[in-house]
Amino acid sequence: MMRRVAALVVVLLLAARSVWAQSCAMCGSSFGQNDPVTRAFSWSILFLMATPYTIVGLIGAYLYFNYRRSPRRRRASVDALARSSAEDGQGDLA
């Protein structure tokens, strides 16, 4: 146990070591303000950022509307209605 804690402390100390912040050679800031490459990267990043949200949103909407239209859900609501009316009926008899 002590060994694990010691190893964890060593790893954390190594991770906390200060390093120089370096930007990627392809980073948008490497190019000028009005450079077409910057614009191209911006559009590409925006597109790649929007795609997963679009996919998850579309699939989520598809699953949601299929669930709402499903006969199981309808039957469950009918069962619930029947149960509540039966309970009401019992209450009247009592």
Place this chain on the structure above:
Amino acid sequence: MPRRAFAPPPREVAPPVSNTRIAMLVVIAGETMLFAGLVGMYLVFRLSRPWPPPDLPRLPLALTTVNTFVLLASAWPMTRALRATRRVAPRTVTRGIALTALLGGLFLAIQGAEWVRLLHHGLTLGGSMYGATFYVLIGCHGAHVLIALAWVAIMAAILSRGRLTPRRRAALEMCGMYWYFVCALWLFLFPLVYLY
């Protein structure tokens, strides 16, 4: 004895969305991300330099427009085949998917002829970034159409011999989803690569 002991067991009801359909949706989501990465790459090169480069051939727009209609038309017999599975009309199903396969094959043949012409005109994969992005993006879509076509052909062969069982119907439904995916993908790639 409590009344509940005589209650009938709950009926088996199919889930709102079948597991096979969810699996296919996951596959399609993964494929979409693959193409998103390729489109992202294309956008970087497309927007950062003069496009198309002046010394390289232009893409054949008229032929590809016709080809687009061929691919989109192939979705119609697939829809008919899928509808016919609900009516249990095996002959209509087989005919529909055979026609889908035929149109898909025609799409690939036209695209192949177009590529041969472009190669003869000097647009090669390694010659320029324009050629590289075009062949990688459109070629990846072509490979997906080829896979979908093989799937449709296998389904046509299986259904022409045997009965339309529930398992086969589910397999055909997955095949139809994949076919619609490659058609929808082309609707996005064609304007991006050929018109924009």
